[in-house]
Amino acid sequence: SQKIEQNSEALNIQEGKTATLTCNYTSYSPAYLQWYRQDPGRGPVFLLLIRENEKEKRKERLKVTFDTTLKQSLFHITASQPADSATYLCALDLTGANNLFFGTGTRLTVIP
Amino acid sequence: ETGVTQTPRHLVMGMTNKKSLKCEQHLGHNAMYWYKQSAKKPLELMFVYSLEERVENNSVPSRFSPECPNSSHLFLHLHTLQPEDSALYLCASSRGDSGDEKLFFGSGTQLSVL
Numbered sequence: 641s642q643k644i645e646q647n648s649e650a651l652n653i654q655e656g657k658t659a660t661l662t663c664n665y666t667s668y669s670p671a672y673l674q675w676y677r678q679d680p681g682r683g684p685v686f687l688l689l690i691r692e693n694e695k696e697k698r699k700e701r702l703k704v705t706f707d708t709t710l711k712q713s714l715f716h717i718t719a720s721q722p723a724d725s726a727t728y729l730c731a732l733d734l735t736g737a738n739n740l741f742f743g744t745g746t747r748l749t750v751i752p
Numbered sequence: 753e754t755g756v757t758q759t760p761r762h763l764v765m766g767m768t769n770k771k772s773l774k775c776e777q778h779l780g781h782n783a784m785y786w787y788k789q790s791a792k793k794p795l796e797l798m799f800v801y802s803l804e805e806r807v808e809n810n811s812v813p814s815r816f817s818p819e820c821p822n823s824s825h826l827f828l829h830l831h832t833l834q835p836e837d838s839a840l841y842l843c844a845s846s847r848g849d850s851g852d853e854k855l856f857f858g859s860g861t862q863l864s865v866l
Contacts, residue, residue, distance in 0.1 A: 683844070684857050741795075742787075
């Protein structure tokens with residue numbers, strides 16, 4: 641069945657380092673992929689969207705890559721800070737109906 | 753604030769109760785969604801409304817009944833729930849017109865079924 645996999649349930653890194661999170665999918669190649677941040681007890685908050693014809697997207701300390709051949713997206717946070725600690729979710733349309741399906745998320749902890 | 757408000761934030765109900773979750777968006781969006789989030793599982797898409805019409809019902813049991821009276825309001829009516837229905841229920845909205853826009857989520861209703 642089609643699914644989205646975020647390969648690390650949890651990731652701990654030292655403050656100042658770059659965090660890299662992975663999202664793999666098994667569906668047909670979607671037109672776009674999104675990344676969200678979720679804090680405990682809150683709803684997800686949109687961070688970045690990358691389209692199939694874009695290799696890379698940046699926003700401040702965030703960078704997303706999208707490899708439709710590998711069916712993979714990488715999400716990078718450079719110069720990480722303790723405030724970046726949260727769960728990060730990738731999301732894409734698995735059915736072509738423009739409805740978003742989410743991965744299980746990676747819980748990132750940035751250690752001071 | 754995301755512009756999407758959900759009430760109540762917390763709800764405890766027995767298996768024989770009937771309750772409703774409410775969602776309101778102040779963003780002028782045309783599409784609204786219900787998601788369920790259980791521990792260790794990905795968000796599950798339950799229902800999608802576009803321009804007040806249901807366009808997706810993702811094999812959800814009939815004990816969950818959505819209602820979308822207008823493009824700003826969305827309800828989820830609950831009856832005869834099971835303990836495994838305990839979860840965080842999230843409402844979201846989007847512009848709904850280009851197919852690739854982001855979702856704006858509310859803070860969710862944490863539901864416990866006893």
